Amino acid sequence: MIDLKDLDYDELTEYLVSIGEKKFRAEQIFSWLHKGAESYDEMTNLSKATRERLLQETYVSTLKIREKYVSKIDGTVKYLFELPDGNCIESVVMRYHHGLTICISSQVGCRMGCRFCASTIGGLVRSLTAGEILNQVIFAQKDVGERISNIVMMGIGEPLDNFDNVIKFLHNVNHEKGLNIGYRHITISTCGVVPMIYRLAEEKLPVTLTISLHAPNNEIRDTIMPVNHRYKIEELLKACKAYADTTGRRISFEYSLIHGVNDSMANAEELAKIAGPLHAHINLIPVNKVEERDFKKGSREEIQAFCKRLTELGINATVRRELGADIQASCGQLRKKVL
Ligand code: SF4
Numbered sequence: 444m445i446d447l448k449d450l451d452y453d454e455l456t457e458y459l460v461s462i463g464e465k466k467f468r469a470e471q472i473f474s475w476l477h478k479g480a481e482s483y484d485e486m487t488n489l490s491k492a493t494r495e496r497l498l499q500e501t502y503v504s505t506l507k508i509r510e511k512y513v514s515k516i517d518g519t520v521k522y523l524f525e526l527p528d529g530n531c532i533e534s535v536v537m538r539y540h541h542g543l544t545i546c547i548s549s550q551v552g553c554r555m556g557c558r559f560c561a562s563t564i565g566g567l568v569r570s571l572t573a574g575e576i577l578n579q580v581i582f583a584q585k586d587v588g589e590r591i592s593n594i595v596m597m598g599i600g601e602p603l604d605n606f607d608n609v610i611k612f613l614h615n616v617n618h619e620k621g622l623n624i625g626y627r628h629i630t631i632s633t634c635g636v637v638p639m640i641y642r643l644a645e646e647k648l649p650v651t652l653t654i655s656l657h658a659p660n661n662e663i664r665d666t667i668m669p670v671n672h673r674y675k676i677e678e679l680l681k682a683c684k685a686y687a688d689t690t691g692r693r694i695s696f697e698y699s700l701i702h703g704v705n706d707s708m709a710n711a712e713e714l715a716k717i718a719g720p721l722h723a724h725i726n727l728i729p730v731n732k733v734e735e736r737d738f739k740k741g742s743r744e745e746i747q748a749f750c751k752r753l754t755e756l757g758i759n760a761t762v763r764r765e766l767g768a769d770i771q772a773s774c775g776q777l778r779k780k781v782l
Pocket residue numbers: 553554555556557560561562563598599600601633634655
């Protein structure tokens with residue numbers, strides 16, 4: 444059985460024509476799917492015969508909300524979605540002055556093994572299909588009842604480890620007959636899978652690329668991010684430059700401040716040397732507590748001092764505002780609880 448959300452617009456058109464439908468049906472069905480229709484019966488402009496024909500070999504996939512938490516402080520909503528095979532993923536809807544942003548997952552689990560991350564405990568179960576990635580946006584938007592205008596792929600999984608499905612998802616979510624979310628409103632985060640950064644650049648989509656850097660040198664990065672054994676910082680920076688040159692988009696770096704590991708003033712200075720030539724923005728994140736690990740957050744003053752040092756060195760750096768503090772559950776924690 445085919446999930447029609449796993450097809451892009453052209454594939455959908457081709458499929459419909461192959462079963463004897465007119466081309467314009469693609470626009471109708473694509474639009475219903477993206478509006479969150481949960482069955483062909485809801486697609487009232489399709490004839491009964493068309494609906495019955497579709498049911499022979501296709502289906503409309505859905506996502507079940509298994510748990511949902513709403514922050515009383517800032518309205519952040521965290522979802523634990525259940526996939527049709529019973530696996531769970533997380534998505535978070537955040538409220539910013541420019542509208543709603545959703546953080547979505549790209550895989551069930553992750554094989555990248557970053558030491559500070561709960562999502563990788565238990566390894567990779569499987570990659571999400573293009574339809575499953577899209578469903579997070581569709582069903583979160585349906586649930587909150589407001590348009591989601593920005594997407595960050597920073598939830599569970601390494602998006603570039605699920606490259607083809609992520610690219611198909613990007614085409615679909617951007618399509619004018621669907622949710623029509625501009626590429627410039629989409630951010631992809633990677634831990635640094637260098638060859639795939641070059642491949643993403645070749646797609647020439649103006650999406651923002653953000654690198655989970657978390658260390659200012661190879662010595663530290665080797666101890667907290669296994670991907671660094673494969674691709675060293677120097678190679679990663681070269682790929683970042685190629686991405687920025689090809690797409691015209693500025694790179695940003697995510698940097699989790701781990702007390703006593705990567706948060707000294709000397710580390711700030713090393714980091715500035717890395718970010719400076721790329722004009723990269725640095726997002727500082729006070730590290731999240733993961734029960735199985737012994738990483739600690741620095742004090743608010745230490746975090747501010749680190750940020751100030753970067754700014755003094757001419758780097759555009761900010762400390763990420765903590766959203767949904769009362770519903771905690773940092774990335775990967777909800778799913779881990781269920782497991
Ligand atoms: S930080 Fe991202 S890439 Fe690293 S283990 Fe977690 S989900 Fe995977």
